[in-house]
Amino acid sequence: MKTKVAIIGAGISGASIARVLSRYENLEVHLIEKAPDVGWGVSKANTALIHGGYDDDPKKYPMRAKLCIKGNRLWHEWVKELQIPHIWNGALIVATEEEDFDELEKLLERGRENGVPEMRMVDRDELFHLEPGLTREAIGALWVPIVGQIGPIPAVIAIVENAVANGVKTHLETEVRGIKVENGEVKGVETNNGFIEADIVINAAGLYADEIARMAGIDYFEIHPRKGEYFLFDEAIPGPKRVLFPTPTPISKGIVVTTEISGHLMIGPNAQDLPPEEKENLATTREGLEQVWEGAKKLWPNLPPKWKVIRTFAGLRPEPTGGDFIIKAEEEVWGFINVAGIRSPGLTSAPAIAYEVAEIIQRDLGVGLVEKTKWNPYRKEITHFFMLSPAQINELVKRNPAYGKVICRCNRVSEGDVLEAIERMKFIGVKTPSVDSVKFRTKATTGTCQGSFCRPRIIQLLAKEYNIPPWKVTLKGSGSEIGIGDVKVLVRGDEA
Amino acid sequence: MSGLPMIQYDVVVIGGGPAGMAAAVKAKELGLNVLLLDDNEYLGGILPQCIHPGFGIHYFKEELTGPEFAYRLTKRALELGVDYYTAARVLEIKNYSDLEKVVIFSSPKGAFEVWTKTIIYAAGARERHAFEIGIVGDRGAGIYTAGEAQTLMDIYGIMPGREIVIVGSGDVGLIMARRFALEGAKVKAVIELMPYPGGLARNIMILKDFDIPLYLSHKVVEVKGKNRVERVKVIKVDENLNEIPGTEFWIECDTVVISAGLIPSVKLLTNIGAEIDPATGGPIVNDLFETTIPGIFAAGNTVLINDLVDYVAEQGELAAYGAKLFIENGGIPTKHWIRLRKGENVRLLIPHYLSGERDVFIYARVKRPMENVEVRFPEIGKRLRLPVVKPAEMLRLKLRKEDIAKAKDGITMEVVPL
Numbered sequence: 001m002k003t004k005v006a007i008i009g010a011g012i013s014g015a016s017i018a019r020v021l022s023r024y025e026n027l028e029v030h031l032i033e034k035a036p037d038v039g040w041g042v043s044k045a046n047t048a049l050i051h052g053g054y055d056d057d058p059k060k061y062p063m064r065a066k067l068c069i070k071g072n073r074l075w076h077e078w079v080k081e082l083q084i085p086h087i088w089n090g091a092l093i094v095a096t097e098e099e100d101f102d103e104l105e106k107l108l109e110r111g112r113e114n115g116v117p118e119m120r121m122v123d124r125d126e127l128f129h130l131e132p133g134l135t136r137e138a139i140g141a142l143w144v145p146i147v148g149q150i151g152p153i154p155a156v157i158a159i160v161e162n163a164v165a166n167g168v169k170t171h172l173e174t175e176v177r178g179i180k181v182e183n184g185e186v187k188g189v190e191t192n193n194g195f196i197e198a199d200i201v202i203n204a205a206g207l208y209a210d211e212i213a214r215m216a217g218i219d220y221f222e223i224h225p226r227k228g229e230y231f232l233f234d235e236a237i238p239g240p241k242r243v244l245f246p247t248p249t250p251i252s253k254g255i256v257v258t259t260e261i262s263g264h265l266m267i268g269p270n271a272q273d274l275p276p277e278e279k280e281n282l283a284t285t286r287e288g289l290e291q292v293w294e295g296a297k298k299l300w301p302n303l304p305p306k307w308k309v310i311r312t313f314a315g316l317r318p319e320p321t322g323g324d325f326i327i328k329a330e331e332e333v334w335g336f337i338n339v340a341g342i343r344s345p346g347l348t349s350a351p352a353i354a355y356e357v358a359e360i361i362q363r364d365l366g367v368g369l370v371e372k373t374k375w376n377p378y379r380k381e382i383t384h385f386f387m388l389s390p391a392q393i394n395e396l397v398k399r400n401p402a403y404g405k406v407i408c409r410c411n412r413v414s415e416g417d418v419l420e421a422i423e424r425m426k427f428i429g430v431k432t433p434s435v436d437s438v439k440f441r442t443k444a445t446t447g448t449c450q451g452s453f454c455r456p457r458i459i460q461l462l463a464k465e466y467n468i469p470p471w472k473v474t475l476k477g478s479g480s481e482i483g484i485g486d487v488k489v490l491v492r493g494d495e496a
Numbered sequence: 497m498s499g500l501p502m503i504q505y506d507v508v509v510i511g512g513g514p515a516g517m518a519a520a521v522k523a524k525e526l527g528l529n530v531l532l533l534d535d536n537e538y539l540g541g542i543l544p545q546c547i548h549p550g551f552g553i554h555y556f557k558e559e560l561t562g563p564e565f566a567y568r569l570t571k572r573a574l575e576l577g578v579d580y581y582t583a584a585r586v587l588e589i590k591n592y593s594d595l596e597k598v599v600i601f602s603s604p605k606g607a608f609e610v611w612t613k614t615i616i617y618a619a620g621a622r623e624r625h626a627f628e629i630g631i632v633g634d635r636g637a638g639i640y641t642a643g644e645a646q647t648l649m650d651i652y653g654i655m656p657g658r659e660i661v662i663v664g665s666g667d668v669g670l671i672m673a674r675r676f677a678l679e680g681a682k683v684k685a686v687i688e689l690m691p692y693p694g695g696l697a698r699n700i701m702i703l704k705d706f707d708i709p710l711y712l713s714h715k716v717v718e719v720k721g722k723n724r725v726e727r728v729k730v731i732k733v734d735e736n737l738n739e740i741p742g743t744e745f746w747i748e749c750d751t752v753v754i755s756a757g758l759i760p761s762v763k764l765l766t767n768i769g770a771e772i773d774p775a776t777g778g779p780i781v782n783d784l785f786e787t788t789i790p791g792i793f794a795a796g797n798t799v800l801i802n803d804l805v806d807y808v809a810e811q812g813e814l815a816a817y818g819a820k821l822f823i824e825n826g827g828i829p830t831k832h833w834i835r836l837r838k839g840e841n842v843r844l845l846i847p848h849y850l851s852g853e854r855d856v857f858i859y860a861r862v863k864r865p866m867e868n869v870e871v872r873f874p875e876i877g878k879r880l881r882l883p884v885v886k887p888a889e890m891l892r893l894k895l896r897k898e899d900i901a902k903a904k905d906g907i908t909m910e911v912v913p914l
Binding site: 280282283284285286289306307309310311312313385390391393394397398401402404405406409412414448449450451452453455456459460470471474475476477478479480481482483484485486487488489490491493 | 499500535583585587600602603604605606607609622623624625626627628629630632633634635636637640641643644647648649650651652653654655656657658679680681717718720722723724763
């Protein structure tokens with residue numbers, strides 16, 4: 001008799017938990033997600049950093065302090081096993097005022113306390129040697145070499161693919177409507193797609209974790225969104241080699257200047273608290289972007305002109321009551337585990353959170369976990385044309401001519417890449433074809449032209465592979481269809 | 497050597513739009529061995545999706561639609577036996593020496609290495625998008641560049657939406673306003689930042705014909721609608737293009753079409769160090785459309801954004817002629833290069849250098865609209881009166897070889913009111 005586990009939310013936390021739990025013989029794991037694809041919530045839009053673990057005060061935020069550094073260490077294995085795009089380039093927390101050093105000393109001390117290795121102060125001379133483009137106002141910095149950067153959605157996708165390969169069942173476009181609890185024990189999850197039986201329910205619902213908890217009668221915390229906005233610049237604009245932070249303030253690590261893993265200069269985020277009901281508010285704002293621009297300029301005075309911006313976007317941090325991660329089995333509802341309030345450094349902590357949950361299942365719920373004799377830790381990334389040599393292209397073209405056909409000019413994505421992406425989408429149960437699903441797997445549409453050339457081609461491929469008319473292909477799920485019908489639909493007057 | 501299949505040509509033409517096709521046809525007619533490459537599945541570039549008339553009046557001496565114009569060039573190229581690959585993307589150009597270039601491209605038939613004496617780069621342009629022009633808000637479906645909307649409608653037969661707001665009153669935006677209106681959509685507004693419309697006069701007529709409101713000195717600043725566009729926020733701007741607080745209003749729509757100008761595609765040229773003119777966004781060229789890299793020519797919208805396809809094709813032919821001269825002489829022969837400079841009210845002009853060996857057409861745009869002006873070339877004493885000049889309408893003026901010969905080292909073009 002297997003123990004049935006339902007994980008609510010296929011973001012970085014839920015996906016990581018699913019992967020770790022897929023290791024055990026005696027668990028049947030269900031991963032439930034309301035979006036059409038995985039990683040589209042909080043995990044989608046963030047600074048994509050693997051933090052160092054020096055930020056979080058172990059007295060105030062014990063969970064964050066413990067799991068961040070542990071997560072950082074685990075990512076080294078995970079990115080290799082799962083072929084997740086990443087770079088370990090380190091971070092500099094920059095001082096521009098004498099009093100900043102007091103704060104940096106505190107961070108250094110805290111880092112040591114949390115077990116962060118290899119941190120040290122650098123003086124002005126060394127700092128400009130490391131980052132010549134920094135503001136002349138800089139007087140020194142804290143150097144944290146263990147900081148890295150990762151593709152956050154590619155990470156979620158890789159983890160879910162691996163979890164599915166190891167027997168996890170996904171339920172996409174499945175919205176949780178209720179938690180069935182009898183005699184103080186969870187029995188399962190009510191969804192728009194029927195009832196999913198479960199002995200253990202893990203609430204990894206990001207911004208909605210408070211609402212899911214309330215469905216189980218747990219209401220001691222609330223999640224409010226904290227918005228952060230970003231600019232992404234065109235390629236070939238020189239950015240810093242390392243992640244640059246200003247000296248932090250009590251509410252935020254500050255506006256970061258970095259070269260993200262695809263080589264684009266990125267600046268952000270600011271921090272704007274929104275009321276709990278604004279969990280869908282991902283709109284960029286002029287005020288917010290202005291704040292980001294001004295903040296980034298303080299560290300990196302040579303910002304490119306505004307017309308070199310290729311994208312602006314916003315993300316929401318799920319800020320919990322109390323500020324620390326809420327990761328525990330709830331005593332009053334047996335089998336209900338909260339993984340809530342996973343704000344920064346959530347992406348970094350995710351693998352450690354997953355092991356923490358496995359531990360909770362054993363320790364607090366008394367479920368002995370039996371390891372599978374055959375568990376596959378590896379997952380192969382899809383083909384990326386932009387990483388191939390011409391000779392490798394010719395090898396692939398022998399197998400399928402689509403690999404020689406570039407459809408995204410800016411980022412050099414081939415039709416073969418896209419077809420592989422679609423295959424992978426189907427493998428994890430993506431039912432509604434969307435351009436975004438292809439974008440996050442291939443990088444198509446994210447270059448200089450932002451998809452005006454390749455999006456129509458991707459739409460054709462999705463329509464063909466999913467066997468639907470092209471106007472029914474969506475940008476990002478139901479309600480975001482590309483068109484309203486064929487080109488004569490209005491003239492004929494018979495649109496749906 | 498890369499170990500790739502190797503081929504050799506006199507000219508490789510990169511881009512199968514009107515500039516590239518005209519260049520390939522002309523080069524073949526001039527007896528050169530030509531390879532034409534395009535990354536689309538069909539030849540013609542953007543023309544096949546421009547189903548409106550207005551093409552070819554100068555070049556073919558009759559009015560055609562875009563697909564007809566493309567068909568004629570394609571037919572001619574096939575008759576002449578121009579070698580071509582479609583779905584072929586150039587990955588790299590190497591400037592091996594002044595007499596030899598390498599083009600590496602990928603196609604469904606595989607990757608190839610082409611050795612060639614000359615290259616004609618005719619890669620066209622891309623459109624500016626919503627993020628570049630500072631529009632904020634939601635990022636749902638229903639935000640398209642004009643060209644993308646045109647591809648969806650006229651190549652793939654998809655209707656993007658019902659209620660349309662067009663950002664920018666340039667030719668592309670106006671033509672799309674008409675396309676949407678013809679297919680039964682409601683075009684609610686065309687929003688133009690400048691105090692005057694941006695397109696050719698014949699296209700501005702579209703607004704009257706289809707009863708479409710034009711808002712001059714306005715800009716779209718925000719889009720609302722999480723999954724799909726629901727409305728856009730518009731604000732008035734003053735003569736310095738600064739927003740006027742309190743003038744905001746919303747327009748309900750499900751589709752926003754961005755027509756905010758084109759930017760020459762020059763990445764492969766800049767990769768090998770061709771000099772770019774910040775005013776045009778395209779390469780610096782001489783009177784045969786040769787770039788600053790010997791033997792690499794450019795033509796069409798990759799050099800500067802043209803109003804008319806006829807000029808684009810003309811530039812392609814000139815580049816082909818340049819390639820022929822280059823191959824025959826091991827370089828472009830000239831006694832000295834004369835710099836063409838921008839003077840009063842000239843925003844951009846090409847060619848940047850004149851050889852003095854031949855008559856040339858100068859293509860230029862003014863900075864601001866003016867009536868009753870004189871175009872002057874003071875160093876050579878040439879003057880020309882024009883009733884009106886507008887930034888939207890490119891000037892094409894002939895300078896004769898004898899006139900150019902009068903210049904010592906440079907010629908300035910200025911546009912001054914009379």
